[in-house]
Amino acid sequence: MAVRLSRRKMAAYVADKLVAGTPVSEALREVAAYLQDSGRTREQQLLVRDIEAEMADRGVVVADVASAHPLDASITDQIKAMTGAKSLQLRQSVDESLLGGIRVDIPGKRFDGTIRHKLNALRAKQL
Amino acid sequence: MNLLTQFAQAAEPASGDVFAALGIDWMMLIFQTIAFVILVWLLGKFVYPILMKTVDARQAEIEAGSKAAAEAEKQATEAKQAVDKLMQQARRDATDIVTTAKEEASAAIEAAEAKSKTRAERIVADAHVQIEKDIVAAKKALHNETLELVALATEKVVGKTVTAKVDDAVIAAAVKGAK
Numbered sequence: 001m002a003v004r005l006s007r008r009k010m011a012a013y014v015a016d017k018l019v020a021g022t023p024v025s026e027a028l029r030e031v032a033a034y035l036q037d038s039g040r041t042r043e044q045q046l047l048v049r050d051i052e053a054e055m056a057d058r059g060v061v062v063a064d065v066a067s068a069h070p071l072d073a074s075i076t077d078q079i080k081a082m083t084g085a086k087s088l089q090l091r092q093s094v095d096e097s098l099l100g101g102i103r104v105d106i107p108g109k110r111f112d113g114t115i116r117h118k119l120n121a122l123r124a125k126q127l
Numbered sequence: 128m129n130l131l132t133q134f135a136q137a138a139e140p141a142s143g144d145v146f147a148a149l150g151i152d153w154m155m156l157i158f159q160t161i162a163f164v165i166l167v168w169l170l171g172k173f174v175y176p177i178l179m180k181t182v183d184a185r186q187a188e189i190e191a192g193s194k195a196a197a198e199a200e201k202q203a204t205e206a207k208q209a210v211d212k213l214m215q216q217a218r219r220d221a222t223d224i225v226t227t228a229k230e231e232a233s234a235a236i237e238a239a240e241a242k243s244k245t246r247a248e249r250i251v252a253d254a255h256v257q258i259e260k261d262i263v264a265a266k267k268a269l270h271n272e273t274l275e276l277v278a279l280a281t282e283k284v285v286g287k288t289v290t291a292k293v294d295d296a297v298i299a300a301a302v303k304g305a306k
Contacts, residue, residue, distance in 0.1 A: 067298065069291040078302040099282065100289040102298040113301025115285055119278045126271040 007043060007050055010034070015054035053107035061085035064105040068098045068114070079104060082111070 005013075010031060017027045035041050052062045061083050065071065071092060080088040083106055101114035146153065289297070 067294070068289070069294045071298070072295050075295065075298050075302065078299065082302050082305055099285050100294045100297045101301050111305050113298070113305060115281075115289070115297070119282055122274055122278050122281075126274050127267040 004038060005034075007047055008054075011047060011050035011054045014051050015058055015060075018051075018055065019058050019060060049107065056085070056107040059086035060089070061087070061106050062089045062091065064091045064093070066093045066095050066098060066103045066105075066114075068094065068096050068100050070094060071102070075102070 014027050014031055018024060031047065032044075035044060035047070055062060063079065063083065065079065076088070076090060079090070079102075082104070097116060099115035099119070101117070102111075103114050103117070104111045
């Protein structure tokens with residue numbers, strides 16, 4: 001049976017490998033095998049989040065971007081500048097209920113500039 | 128004068144005894160005197176004591192009754208004086224009681240008035256406080272409803288008016304503001 005590693009150590013290990021240029025599929029296969037072997041497959045979501053956080057520490061940011069309309073290319077550059085990342089990978093999604101604006105989730109931080117959020121903030125001011 | 132002399136000559140007995148001429152019998156007189164003395168003695172011995180005793184008893188009863196009457200009259204007088212005194216005291220007490228009752232009634236009325244006034248003032252104050260609370264609640268409700276209406280109206284309007292181009296401008300402004 002494999003030695004039990006902490007999730008943070010695993011995330012740091014994977015992040016180092018990815019930054020070093022190891023293909024994502026190879027790194028993920030290795031991690032998946034370890035999780036399967038150690039019976040910790042339930043931690044995969046948390047591990048992915050930790051890996052993203054470790055990647056962000058190394059300048060590689062994975063951001064979840066949600067908007068009411070598909071984003072223009074120029075916006076991507078602005079988001080990259082906003083996050084201060086050396087490398088930015090976006091996971092875009094369109095949600096019409098946001099009405100307008102953009103919501104960016106990066107590890108450990110959320111920026112919500114959607115009209116929906118502003119309306120909710122307005123409602124939250126109710127006495 | 129001649130007539131008197133004739134009468135005296137006619138009354139004078141022949142024997143010269145005056146008592147016989149007067150028709151007095153010495154034996155009979157003595158006998159009657161002794162009988163009278165005996166009668167007096169018997170009466171004094173047996174009848175008079177009883178009569179005197181009865182009279183004395185009656186006199187004693189009368190004196191006792193008189194004394195009792197006098198005593199009763201005295202007691203009645205004393206009782207009347209006592210009653211008068213009691214009546215005067217009772218009148219004074221009644222006057223005092225009435226005066227005290229009037230004073231207490233006045234005090235009670237004044238206390239009731241003060242209490243009513245205080246209660247009325249408290250009710251008015253409570254009403255003011257409640258009105259203020261209602262006003263604040265109404266303002267809050269109005270504020271909240273206004274916010275909700277503004278949010279709903281904005282949602283409706285923005286949902287129809289925000290195009291991709293407008294949205295890009297909104298996004299650019301938001302990103303710029305986040306930097």
